[in-house]
Amino acid sequence: MGFVLLPRFTLLPFAAFVDCLRLAGDEGDMSRQLRCRWTFMTSEGHDAQSSCGAGITPCSAYRDPSEFDYLVVIAGVLDNQEMVDKRTLAYLKWAEQSKVPLIGLCTGVFALLQTGLMHHRRCCVSWYHHDDLVRRFPHAVPVSDQLYIDDGDRLTCAGGIASADLAAYLVERHLGRIWARKSLYIMLINEARRGNTPQPHPMVWEKVDNRIVRRAISILEQHLGELISIDELAERTGCSRRALERNFRESLSVSPQKFSRDLRLRYGLWLLKFTARSITEVGEHCGFADTAHFSRHFKKAFGHSPSDIRKNDVILEEELIDPFFLHIGKSSR
Numbered sequence: 001m002g003f004v005l006l007p008r009f010t011l012l013p014f015a016a017f018v019d020c021l022r023l024a025g026d027e028g029d030m031s032r033q034l035r036c037r038w039t040f041m042t043s044e045g046h047d048a049q050s051s052c053g054a055g056i057t058p059c060s061a062y063r064d065p066s067e068f069d070y071l072v073v074i075a076g077v078l079d080n081q082e083m084v085d086k087r088t089l090a091y092l093k094w095a096e097q098s099k100v101p102l103i104g105l106c107t108g109v110f111a112l113l114q115t116g117l118m119h120h121r122r123c124c125v126s127w128y129h130h131d132d133l134v135r136r137f138p139h140a141v142p143v144s145d146q147l148y149i150d151d152g153d154r155l156t157c158a159g160g161i162a163s164a165d166l167a168a169y170l171v172e173r174h175l176g177r178i179w180a181r182k183s184l185y186i187m188l189i190n191e192a193r194r195g196n197t198p199q200p201h202p203m204v205w206e207k208v209d210n211r212i213v214r215r216a217i218s219i220l221e222q223h224l225g226e227l228i229s230i231d232e233l234a235e236r237t238g239c240s241r242r243a244l245e246r247n248f249r250e251s252l253s254v255s256p257q258k259f260s261r262d263l264r265l266r267y268g269l270w271l272l273k274f275t276a277r278s279i280t281e282v283g284e285h286c287g288f289a290d291t292a293h294f295s296r297h298f299k300k301a302f303g304h305s306p307s308d309i310r311k312n313d314v315i316l317e318e319e320l321i322d323p324f325f326l327h328i329g330k331s332s333r
Contacts, residue, residue, distance in 0.1 A: 001071075002070070002071045004073045004091070004111075006074065007076065008076035013160060021183075024175055024180065035175055044087075045060050051077050064098075065095035072108070078129065102153065105159055106158070110136065113136075122141045122151060123143065125156070161189075166195070208251055210251040212238075219236055226287050268294065
């Protein structure tokens with residue numbers, strides 16, 4: 001594996017991916033590069049600076065891409081500047097010509113898009129960066145409802161701990177399941193999640209044009225585990241409570257209170273279907289005062305109780321596919 005570390009790259013996706021390789025590469029925790037080998041590279045061969053300030057050393061300058069089975073591109077904080085310099089641009093195109101599969105981790109997919117290597121390709125992106133990607137690359141085909149995508153010679157991952165899932169997927173492909181499981185167990189990860197596992201978050205705000213509502217939804221999405229008062233939400237969006245409520249009703253035909261509650265209920269649905277947390281823990285994690293309060297609103301929204309979801313494996317396809325199912329045209333519900 002060759003790692004292309006771009007300025008201010010995100011540390012967790014990098015660490016999760018490379019540690020899975022490290023633990024699969026040797027017996028126990030010896031960390032020798034036996035079954036897996038990796039090289040860290042930067043444009044000039046200088047140390048790589050992560051977004052949190054930690055540095056990675058040693059790094060080499062870009063090497064012949066044909067030396068690697070994969071090139072992993074990891075970028076970092078989004079700003080108004082282009083991510084890929086001319087040297088990196090040329091290197092990634094060289095890798096494509098050499099038919100080396102490219103992996104975009106976290107915002108590394110932005111770098112692949114900027115380089116022009118994702119034409120008509122689906123690209124996995126975190127829900128958090130979905131709107132940035134659409135704004136910068138309007139012709140991209142973003143997917144923000146799963147963890148990673150394997151599209152042959154292009155693999156993209158939403159980032160975070162999902163990078164360990166993608167790394168384990170590749171370790172299993174090349175070394176076998178026992179080595180993938182060994183790595184994850186040592187990392188205290190129970191098992192690898194499949195690429196089409198939904199991201200643990202409803203993705204909604206990219207469908208809203210109203211600036212105030214978009215800002216409010218962004219705040220709510222980042223605080224799913226707590227109940228933010230409407231007065232506080234209005235203050236943080238820079239408008240009055242009355243203006244906030246009016247904008248929500250004009251854009252979504254619901255009040256901000258109901259939107260906030262339903263957003264947290266959808267998160268609760270995800271937790272019930274894809275984690276082993278108890279119903280009580282799920283309710284608390286979604287900002288509800290008690291289990292009864294959570295269960296009552298959950299059943300009203302989805303037509304099934306949390307216990308039904310757990311016991312009968314009820315499939316709620318429409319709710320899972322359409323994040324606005326509870327809101328658009330459903331204000332009377």
